[in-house]
Amino acid sequence: MECIPKKIDLGLAGDEYFHYVLAGGAINTISYTTNQYLKNMFGEKAYYLSAVPKLTKIFQGTHIKIESGELSNEQEALLYLITNSSVVGGREGIVPDAKMDDGYLHVLVIKKSSFLNTMQLLLDIKKGTHIEHPDVLYFKTKKVSITQFDANAAHIGIDGEMRKSSMENIEIVPQGLTIVVPSKKIA
Template sequence: MTKAVLIVNPSSGGEKGKEYTEFALEILKSMYDDVVLKETAKGGDAEEFSEAAAKERVEAVIVMGGDGTVNECISGLAEEEYRPKLGIIPLGTVNDLGRALGIPLNPEAAIQMLPDAVTKKLDVGKVNDGYFINVIAIGKIPEAVKDVDIDQKTRLGSLSYLIEGAKAFNDSQSYPFELILDDDEVIEQESSLVLIVLTNSVGGFENMLPDAKIDDGYLHLVALKGKTLMDKVKLIPKVISGNVTNADQTLYRKFKSGKIAVTEEAIELVSNIDGDQGDNLPLTVKVLPSHITIFVPA
């Protein structure tokens, strides 16, 4: 008997989770003998639900929510020896992983895709004792973005991130980073923004890192070198056109494991992991190649 678990974050996407749950259940019941619905009520629920599903050895876990909920589900699966196949129904503000996978951003279309979907392997990032699926961001802009509240996201969608990010864009504050990559490269770089990325889509910019693939076995580091507003303005066309990696204003490296720290002990700097507040620096990061099997459009 085949079994799937549907994990829904009812508050994602302006509370559209409730609207699409019945349709998702209908489609999944045509695919599996038994489908169990689990709705999140607080942070950590999705991780707990997916971990339990893995221990039960169900065939598939389908998650309906934003990048934060997807992150929780993958975190719940990542430590398990048996990991069910994962399906994503995007409902969040940005849905970077859905974009990178080519999954329809319209929830109804994403649900309709599932019966004909194929599977691909997905790299997962490990950061300290947690996991990430898309991006770690460190600096003034992610500090501002983390303060976007749920009401603002519901009303304005991804524009809310843009508004808060723009407020911090003119801030010239930078930090002294030490980047240790693959044990043998040590870089000291003053920067106002450091990104560690797994996929080509960052903050809704789907071509920011065109060489970053979901299964390439690498983490991709981008650090902004420029301090002035003009340096940052010059970078905007390169972000849009996918030329960030060879821009004069950025440092780019691809690597498999590393440590990100600030060289001044007095500086306390917090990371933003997949859109939510993460650990304070220093961070130890590594890639887990092809760690999750995920449904994508045929």
């Protein structure tokens, strides 16, 4: 199989680079606290099982402040993602128009809402109709600052690794990494 080099964007959070996603908010903690044995046994369903006893804490949300050239906003969030990828957590289309080489960070925030509205939003995510949902904030930017005021509610994750930081200045590094990809799409 013939391969070719391809340049992709990187994110820079403080002094740490990421190629995939920076995530925070109360829902984010589930991925770090779910038992590995449950994950092996039940796959994706393990996350739901792990979330049940934590629902009260999760639905309290996390107070965040977002600042960028496009937007300044302060609110309670269940989850926020800053990504270069349309696939997050193995789920295609979470951030549908994100591309690894478009020169932008894609910011998606799931706002704190009622339990029923949030359940509907989760169904909308599965159907791919969530971007226009009133409890979703979505925009593209080159630089963003996220301040998470309740550090005990959730830590941030950078490319799947938990960090203890509660404030991040994040910017895009266009074409900051060269990877090798197949020259033809694999069927």
